[in-house]
Amino acid sequence: MQRLIPTLRRDQVDEELLSVINTLQICAKEISFRLHQGELAGVLGSTLDENIQGETQKMLDVLANQLLKDILLENPHVRAVASEEEEGIVEGTTEGEYLVAFDPLDGSSNIDINSLVGTIFSIMPTPKDGRTGEDMFLQPGTHQVAAGYVLYGPSTMLVFTTGRGVRMFTLDQKVGEFLLTDTDIEIPKSTCEFAINMSNYRHWEPQMRRYVDDLLAGETGPRCKNFNMRWIAAMVADVHRVLCRGGLFTYPGDSRKPGKPFKLRLMYEGNPMAMLVEQAGGIAHTGKQRILEVQPEHIHQRVSVILGSEQEVSTCLEYLQDSHSTTTDV
Numbered sequence: 001m002q003r004l005i006p007t008l009r010r011d012q013v014d015e016e017l018l019s020v021i022n023t024l025q026i027c028a029k030e031i032s033f034r035l036h037q038g039e040l041a042g043v044l045g046s047t048l049d050e051n052i053q054g055e056t057q058k059m060l061d062v063l064a065n066q067l068l069k070d071i072l073l074e075n076p077h078v079r080a081v082a083s084e085e086e087e088g089i090v091e092g093t094t095e096g097e098y099l100v101a102f103d104p105l106d107g108s109s110n111i112d113i114n115s116l117v118g119t120i121f122s123i124m125p126t127p128k129d130g131r132t133g134e135d136m137f138l139q140p141g142t143h144q145v146a147a148g149y150v151l152y153g154p155s156t157m158l159v160f161t162t163g164r165g166v167r168m169f170t171l172d173q174k175v176g177e178f179l180l181t182d183t184d185i186e187i188p189k190s191t192c193e194f195a196i197n198m199s200n201y202r203h204w205e206p207q208m209r210r211y212v213d214d215l216l217a218g219e220t221g222p223r224c225k226n227f228n229m230r231w232i233a234a235m236v237a238d239v240h241r242v243l244c245r246g247g248l249f250t251y252p253g254d255s256r257k258p259g260k261p262f263k264l265r266l267m268y269e270g271n272p273m274a275m276l277v278e279q280a281g282g283i284a285h286t287g288k289q290r291i292l293e294v295q296p297e298h299i300h301q302r303v304s305v306i307l308g309s310e311q312e313v314s315t316c317l318e319y320l321q322d323s324h325s326t327t328t329d330v
């Protein structure tokens with residue numbers, strides 16, 4: 001079976017980028033090891049702190065962030081990193097050719113119940129126009145040269161794209177290597193499955209409610225078919241299911257917190273997942289535009305996400321089109 005780096009080398013990925021990807025896979029193996037040790041590693045539970053987004057930090061959020069940051073910044077090809085757990089960017093080597101944005105541990109509320117979590121990452125080139133600091137990261141997702149995630153599940157998987165399709169690698173615990181297990185991933189065009197946190201129903205705009213009402217109405221409703229629902233509460237795991245067997249995943253805007261309608265982060269959740277989904281033939285949208293075309297204004301920007309099977313996302317967007325001309329609350 002093919003190993004990660006030789007597989008990418010055959011795609012003529014440049015050596016500097018390969019080196020960054022190699023560093024990421026080293027971190028992923030270490031995080032995977034600690035997670036699988038669970039309680040035995042003494043790293044479960046919460047810290048007494050909140051991250052800069054006001055969310056309770058788990059010990060593993062802190063540990064995974066420290067690991068990724070420390071190891072990436074030792075790589076001479078990394079100019080800077082941006083993380084969900086860091087307020088500002090952290091600078092590396094001035095000559096570094098690449099920027100890395102990451103969510104060190106996604107779905108971290110699942111840690112306490114020994115359920116699925118992941119790491120998400122996005123790699124962009126260092127701009128050559130003299131920009132410095134956080135401004136270097138403010139590039140649309142179309143600029144990403146590589147993106148992916150690690151799913152820490154019954155097996156640890158690395159799902160990855162450099163813009164030449166999506167590949168899945170599985171960590172062979174015996175040899176400590178990610179081996180290629182699936183290639184040319186294609187999301188089925190149609191689906192009977194959707195993923196949304198239904199408990200927010202009352203906070204959605206009317207057209208999103210109408211779309212979901214029609215899904216729930218099943219074969220006797222206007223959609224004339226029955227839909228199933230799944231929600232793992234870890235974007236990595238929900239998107240992984242969509243890549244494997246199709247589906248629609250959405251975290252739409254809602255009116256819970258005035259002035260803060262969105263939950264998922266653009267630079268290290270929306271963009272990398274959008275690149276994977278588009279590379280697998282799906283759609284990744286905000287409801288108004290391709291996620292990959294959003295011009296970021298700051299590194300922790302949040303965004304509405306609707307992604308997955310082409311036909312179902314298109315149908316959802318048709319429902320929402322009405323709403324954007326009649327409501328302004330999202």
Ligand SMILES: O=P(O)(O)OC[C@H]1O[C@](O)(COP(=O)(O)O)[C@@H](O)[C@@H]1O
Binds near residue numbers: 234236251
């Ligand atoms: O708590 P909710 O509403 O189910 O939200 C779940 C969503 O929040 C997230 O967990 C946010 O990720 P973090 O754990 O990195 O903060 C997504 O992975 C997931 O889709």
Ligand SMILES: [Mg+2]
Binds near residue numbers: 103107269
């Ligand atoms: Mg996350």
Ligand SMILES: [Mg+2]
Binds near residue numbers: 084104107108
């Ligand atoms: Mg996180």
